Amino acid sequence: MLPPALCGWLGPIAALAALVVVVLGVRYSGRSRPGTVDAWIQSAVDGVGPPWRRVALAVDYLAEPAGAAALVVAAVTGCLLGRRLRAAVLVVVGTGLTVGTTTLLKPLVGRTIHDGHLSYPSGHTAFLTAFALVVALLAAGRLGLGRAAGTMLVITSALLAGAAMGWAQVALGAHYPTDTLGGWCTALAVVPATAWLVDRSADAGRPERY
Template sequence: MRQLVRTAPAALPAALRAPLAMTAALATAVVVALGILHFRDASLTGIDAAVLPSLYPVQPPWRYVALVVDFGGEPVGSVILIALLSAVCWLVRLVRTAVVTVLGVAVTVAVTTVLKPVVGRTIHGEFLSYPSGHTALATALALIIALVLTQRLGLGRPAGAALALGLAVVAGLVMGWAEVALGAHYPTDALGGFCAALAAVPATAWVVDRVADRL
């Protein structure tokens, strides 16, 4: 097993190291800035006040679409998605990426879980909302899919970075829309979750590579 992990392709392809490192640094700054801005906040102001009324409440049939998307971030749905993606990584011999699929999502969810009580932002008067764990999870899975595709297709820096950020943005927008439309989060909660994943996944992949190289 040790040999398998040590000789497996890097979880963080060389083409993505610099772009995702810069993105992670910027994303971390955004997470912190939004956390400070909405510290102990329960009001609807700024971007949230401008955007949320146009999305919430969502009516059928789009409400059903939002519920399906939301299920992907629930415990059962997320376990299914993580298991499927991990299995694909194992099948194509991207063992390190399979490890990142589990650890990357775990770290991302841990970050959002810890930040919620620290920031203390609430929605509907009682539910901790910043940052959105569902949006973070969806973005994390999209980034990991991009790592797989970049590795398998041999993409260079421009194409790989465009793919990674493109998939992340699509996943973040779709899940973020669902969470706001269902009244679970403010729009900036979704942005915070999106950025949390952009920061956590590349960092986790880098650590996995460093550990694996030393086995």
């Protein structure tokens, strides 16, 4: 599930992303107000009109329980129809562990928004980014992309998904911008590690040939 050509790039990226999650978590631990960067970005996004608000709500729905379940079921069904069991496992475990990680981190960091709602890191942003990463990894492996093209596909997919959901969360007032960055980095840290573990587990179960 983790194309060999991408291992050299995704490992350091995942480690850097994990570091960013920790640094931001420590920086905003226990706070209930936006930071300087948060305030600047929020002022630029503030005042989203009805047409764009509907777009934001539509994007937000993709990471709501019903929307997320629909995406995962569709992806798993496609993997099973293509007889790619390992890919189906990665879709479920990769997105599940990413969201689970954000759920565990929120009470540890203790950052809040809107009357005490835990906000860091953004689970919505983490989910959609993780889903995009998994799909991009599957596509890169399926197409046999090299290091440069494969890495470009994976990172671009993560950027687009994270930016779209991050914008939606800030526009709807659900998260601070740095919450969405933390969610994005959480996905970048968890998904490659999960893909590696899925590969190792599947390979360990294969009988050795002599």
